[in-house]
Amino acid sequence: MVSGDLFLYDRSETAQRAHLMNIGFVLFPNVTQLDFTGPLQVLHRMPGATTHILSRTLDPVPSDCGLSLVPTGTFASAPALDMIVVPGGFGVVEAIGDTETLDFVRSAGTAATYVTSVCTGAFLLGAAGLLDGKQATTHWAYTALLPLVGATYAHGRWVQDGNTYTGGGVTAGIDFAFGILADVCGQQVAEAIQLAIEYDPAPPTNTGHPSRASDKLMAMMNKRYGGPVDAMRAAISG
DSSP, rough: OBOOOOOGSSSHHHHHHHTTEEEEEEEEEEEEOHHHHHEEEEEEEETTOOEEEEEEESSSSEEETSSSEESEEEEOOOOOSSSEOOOTTHHHHHHHHHHHHHHHHHHHHHHHEEEEEEHHHHHHHHHOOOOOOOOOOOGGGGGGGGGGGGGEOOOSSSEEEETTEESEEEHHHHHHHHHHHHHHOOOHHHHHHHHTOOOOOOOOOOOSSGGSHHHHHHHHHHHHHHHHHHHHHHHHHO
C-alpha cells in the first residue's frame, strides 16, 4: 500500500526523509484493531512510504471486536523493513508463545531503523529482546510488567528511546504515529496529515487516563484487568 497523499506536501523536502520506506505492521489473532488501524491511518500517508500488513499466512486475522483484518503479505514474504509496528491486544499472550511470530518480530526489528509498538505490543517487542535497557510505555494496566522484559517504565502518551517508540494504550497509537511522522518527515507534514484526517479529539468524558479516574472506577477496572495482566505475566515469564 503506497501513500496516496504526496500531493499534500513539498515533495523536495519529504522525499529525502521517507523515500521508499517500508513499514510493516504485525498482525496476530485477537489483536486490538485500533492499535493497528490508528497508526496505519496516519503512517500510510507518509510521503514515499509503503505499508505492509503482515501475518503468518494470508488468511484474514480476527481482531478483538469481530472485524477481520486481511494481510497483504506473510512474514516469510516480507521485504526488509525500515519500520516495524507491533500492535497490542489480548492476543499478545498467545503471540509471545508463537515461535514464527516471535522470530519474525526479532529478526525484522533487529534490522529495522525504527522499532515501534502500541499498547501491549510492547511485550511482544520485549519478548523478542528488543526492549532491553530501554525506556518504554504500554497500556496503563500493564506498566508494572515492563521490567520483566528488560524495559523501564516511562510516563508518557508515547515514549521514544533512541530508535524505539512505544505507545500507551490503544488510542495512544495515533499520537505515537504523529510523533514518529514528525521525526521522519518534519512538523509540517505531520500537521498537514493531522488536518487531513481531522484528528482533533474532544471526547465528552475525561477519564482516559488513571490520573483522571475516580477511585471507584479504578477499582472496577483494576479488577477487570486482573486476569489479563496475570496471563501476560505468565506468558513473558515463560
